[in-house]
Amino acid sequence: MREPAGVIDVAERAGVSIGTVSNVLNHPERVAPATRDRVLRAIAELGFVRNEAARQLRAGRGRTVGLVVLDVGNPFFTDLAAGVEKTADQYGLSVVLCNSGDDAEREEHHLSLLEEQRAFGVLITPVARRTPAVDVIRRRGTPVVLVDHGSSARQCSVSVNDQVGGEFAMAHLIAQGHKRIAFVGGPLPIKQVSERLAGARLALRAAGMRPGALTVMETRALNVAAGRQTGDLIADLPARSRPTAVFCANDLLALGVLQTMTRRGLLVPGDLAIVGYDDIDFASAAAVPLTSVRQPSAQLGQAAMELLVDEAHAAQSHQHRQVVFEPELVVRESTVLG
Amino acid sequence: MREPAGVIDVAERAGVSIGTVSNVLNHPERVAPATRDRVLRAIAELGFVRNEAARQLRAGRGRTVGLVVLDVGNPFFTDLAAGVEKTADQYGLSVVLCNSGDDAEREEHHLSLLEEQRAFGVLITPVARRTPAVDVIRRRGTPVVLVDHGSSARQCSVSVNDQVGGEFAMAHLIAQGHKRIAFVGGPLPIKQVSERLAGARLALRAAGMRPGALTVMETRALNVAAGRQTGDLIADLPARSRPTAVFCANDLLALGVLQTMTRRGLLVPGDLAIVGYDDIDFASAAAVPLTSVRQPSAQLGQAAMELLVDEAHAAQSHQHRQVVFEPELVVRESTVLG
DNA sequence: CCGAGCCGATGAAACCTTTCAATTTCTGCG
């Protein structure tokens, strides 16, 4: 196997200078058609492949966008990623999907890596409310947009109004006549979780109910397994003190709770009504189709990507913006008998 | 904002040569502790961040592994990705997740990008049986391991025996007494799909049933939406010619079919028994918990990553290997009344 | 007190591309 060919080899073979080869690659219109063809033929014959590292070294920044999410296993984030990727494509950028798994250390590790790579920019759903590592890389020049996580005016962000979503969910349960309701979600420091809870409390107050009507059951994670565990805790309670409805911070938890209820012979919504959050595809396919709060996930990704491009290009003149979408309640059988 | 600092600035500040700075970064044991501390302090003070592009230019190859999958929205692939990433971490490699979406063009685009980046290697679930682009980049020196896709001895691959999986699923349905069975899956050129179908046919023959007992319903994609569509086709059939069981090429299809049955008032498994494939988390949480063929997805990812590392390091002496895992049938209520 | 040998530090070369000012070639017009 011969050594990989570089621009120099191509130039030699085509009988032109390396500058011309580079022009064929990057500014074809500057090169006379005849010359261009000759160079292209040489490229094909030698199997030349541009070295992106060298190009990037010269250019200063890469064409890669880092998308750091809390959980790739959560379809909400893959839907989001689809929106990001589609938009990135239009700008000739590629996306690397990084999984922080709710872990601040892994998150920081990914950020370091992205900074070393001189990523075009970073889209991140931070684990904690304040993330110093994000400020650091921004100050050093890597554009960052916060995703699904509203922020103060100091940086760009894209989010869905989680408080309103919480209100929708809770108001719906209250309207169904529930008096003992549990909130299932955690860890509480995650902003999305606490905002949804805050919205739920707001709805409670608005309905004139006492705060004790809402019990908070904090989970260790936002996945199906944690939902199953919490489901067992709920099912273990004596019927008279058991909540008659739960509002789960996301659909994975809700599916876990639902699964346990089914396994333990409790009826949904008869014994326990369930509201989820995100309205992932699987919510409507569940044992009992889930009532859920829908987020425009793909649009979220698209908006985030567009803000990032703006921030990267408009360097100085860029005005940080906070885009906020509104959620929507989708009612299904898990709260209302079909 | 001052210009980003480079090794030269660090060297100057610490009063050493650039070679020493590089050694602190890459071979700390070669540097006297006192000098090392001085350099590290300078790095911290200047906020120096290593430029990965320059490092890679020098090194010739990057530390990034490309994982090209058919559908990031399919939890099977995210589980796989989790296995890959965990193993990659151990080798100090990072993973970029690329979505081909069953589209050969997108697949090729991703491969080009990865080659330009001089990726450490590529793990790919190819769209088509023969993928010339893969051969091309391998010949030019990028290690490739085929995932979930057995191959001839000319390259490394990791897969699960899809034919056996198909046999398991079909044999199970036959054992339940079904005489009219449909296979739902597609596009057929996808190897996993056709192998599972081949296995199903094998089981049919082994049971001494006529080939006509199995109807193939080809789908355009392997997702929930395609499952719903096919579900409607099935439900539209008059009851006496309608199949009494379906074997779906993956769980997403199965969930789609199931969803339609529920919506149209048909009973599962009473009117239609359903078997899925992959045993994703959501399969057990479905309206009717799905019987499915389980694949060791995380192990698959781990094995693939290990083969890749071996191929990359053992350059010359490397022997291509084909690792094949065995699937397992998980029986739930979608085929057997609880 | 001298030389061998070791540890630590040095700095120039190499990696491959892109850019841009300078130079050559071409075109059209007087």
Add this chain to the structure above:
DNA sequence: CGCAGAAATTGAAAGGTTTCATCGGCTCGG
């Protein structure tokens, strides 16, 4: 046929890191 101006091409420099052959200084044994 010559010239101005446009178009096409050139070639050297720059970008930041790692490597490696080399050198300086120190220790230890003779």
